[in-house]
Amino acid sequence: MNASMTLILLMAVMYASGVYVLLERSLTRVLIGFLLVGNATNILLFLMSGRPGLGPIMEEGVDPSEISDPLPQALILTAIVINLGITAFMLALIYRSWWLAQLGAKGDLIDDEEQDLEDALASVAELRRSEADDTAIQAILDASDEHLDAAGDVDDTADDADADAAELLAELTALDAPSEPTHGGHDPDDTNREGNR
Numbered sequence: 001m002n003a004s005m006t007l008i009l010l011m012a013v014m015y016a017s018g019v020y021v022l023l024e025r026s027l028t029r030v031l032i033g034f035l036l037v038g039n040a041t042n043i044l045l046f047l048m049s050g051r052p053g054l055g056p057i058m059e060e061g062v063d064p065s066e067i068s069d070p071l072p073q074a075l076i077l078t079a080i081v082i083n084l085g086i087t088a089f090m091l092a093l094i095y096r097s098w099w100l101a102q103l104g105a106k107g108d109l110i111d112d113e114e115q116d117l118e119d120a121l122a123s124v125a126e127l128r129r130s131e132a133d134d135t136a137i138q139a140i141l142d143a144s145d146e147h148l149d150a151a152g153d154v155d156d157t158a159d160d161a162d163a164d165a166a167e168l169l170a171e172l173t174a175l176d177a178p179s180e181p182t183h184g185g186h187d188p189d190d191t192n193r194e195g196n197r
Contacts, residue, residue: 007047014040027097031090038083045072045079 018036021029049072054062056070 004047007043011040011043011047014043027090027094031087031094034090035083035087038079042076042079045076048072 014036018033018040020033021036022033024030024033049069051068053068054066056067058064058067
């Protein structure tokens with residue numbers, strides 16, 4: 001296999017300059033260094049793939065030794081996709097870093113104004129609902145007959161208290177009264193019991 005000396009020198013220069021630029025502090029230079037190293041790696045894979053040959057398609061009358069190796073080609077395509085993904089990620093980091101630098105000292109204390117506005121509106125709505133609830137409860141208390149005296153106890157009027165006591169006494173009397181026999185003093189259950197004997 002005869003590798004092109006130009007490609008070898010180009011690969012070496014790209015690796016050297018890429019590693020040198022990667023060691024800088026600036027994110028933009030780190031991105032440029034990463035791109036140089038990634039492309040140098042693609043050239044390395046291309047050089048390692050061997051001599052050029054036919055496409056990797058088996059047909060009749062084609063000698064397998066004349067077909068180029070498809071594995072390095074697949075590796076190069078995979079490396080290109082990975083380089084693009086990491087480049088997009090680095091560009092997002094660079095943009096975010098630039099945007100925070102423009103804000104200065106305020107950069108670390110960014111408030112979400114829309115969220116604050118939504119929270120304030122929700123608090124106002126909750127306050128209005130609680131005020132409406134308080135008003136409704138007060139109206140119910142004012143409409144009821146029971147009122148609290150100075151000690152905090154329920155203060156019924158004397159007539160209401162007598163009526164409540166009379167109703168309670170009637171209910172207790174109804175519960176304690178024995179059941180009356182239905183046929184002139186004889187209980188039908190007792191008659192059935194005596195007939196069974």
